[in-house]
Amino acid sequence: MTPHTSLDFETTSGVWAHLKIRNEGTQPLRLHNPRTEAPTDGWEHSKEAYQAAILRSYGFLDMELRAEGERPVEPLPVHARAGHFVALPLELPPGGELDIAVPVHELYRLQPKSEYDLSLTYGDDSGRYRAAGRFRAPG
């Protein structure tokens, strides 16, 4: 059974997107492991931003942000730069959920009270999972 994917937003402190992949099947689901190393010395953002930057740098996370009805928003220059070791695949048990938290406000310059469409695609050649959603940036 295809896993269920969703994109939820939390806007109480910045804008956090949660890409959730839930195994609705009866067998364990093998997924690319999102584990990343500790942020490098001098990293100026959150550890979640580091994870997103590493996954994006190595092609395991694709993000596209559009201001409503407009062209894609250019990402800020947030680059993790470091080498990366991909851990053993993650085994998601039946009913289990993977939640990848992405601090959108650290990766893009958002205009207050504007609406945006975000799509996230996560995974590797063994399986890629996409979800999209809309949020309004806090004022």
Add this chain to the structure above:
Amino acid sequence: MLRHERQQGGNTKEDLSAPTQPLVQRTCACEDEARAQAVTGMGITAEEEDREQPVLQRSTSWAGATVHETLSPAKIAVGTQSSPITWEILNGTIIRSGGAAAAAIKVPTLSISGSGSSFTAKVDSVPAQTAGADETVLGPGPWRTVITKAAAGGLTGLPVCSGAGNSTFRMKGSPSDRAVYEANRRHEDRHVADHGANFRAIVGAWDTKVQDAKNKGTAFNGASGPAAEAALWAAMGGTAGVVATRWFDQDGISGDAYHATAKGGPMVHSNPKAAADCSWSSLDVTNPS
């Protein structure tokens, strides 16, 4: 083509108007001493080029990389060491952010004159900028570390690794420790080459414009002192700080572009193993470089 001038005092001058070629100067504890000399992307030593090329006055130089072979993929896996990384060095400072780059670049001095609503800015002096790279990579194997059995279970996913006690965890290079060690060095050397090429293309090109404006005594006008200064920096392509930050950001873009290639991809863990009592445990690691 790169052109180099060995100045009195030993500084290297380069022709930044030429197409960029990576110049990787390694300062390392290399087994093969020949690797420690400056080598261009065409395999010609800087000293050979010095003898052949005409001189163009420049004030930027690329000092190559300082290499630290201190990392163990076993310790990185358990979180006691950081990942391999190559930082920029600018004028003796290791650069870990755009702000640090802006703070480290030396700022040309200007002379501003005028009165009323007519002011002129000129470049007064152009400081030398020396850049390079600080490269931290895997040391040679074997790579082992003692961890708890629970931690070994977290890394390997093997049920035998649980409960009390320790496990000697080994990360085994595949096809060999040496192959992974050398591949990691090639990977980070590529970042060094990109940092150098971007330095020439961004800071070097800017420096050439500033030097040219100084040599020609070019005047930049404005209705106030700050306006004249702003006109000067706009013509140069930005202030020193803006240009240094642009270099740092471009290095990040170049790094991502390399990581997206087959050879620039990540190292990958596989093949978990452990003793029946988890007294030892291991993973294989590959590197595509």
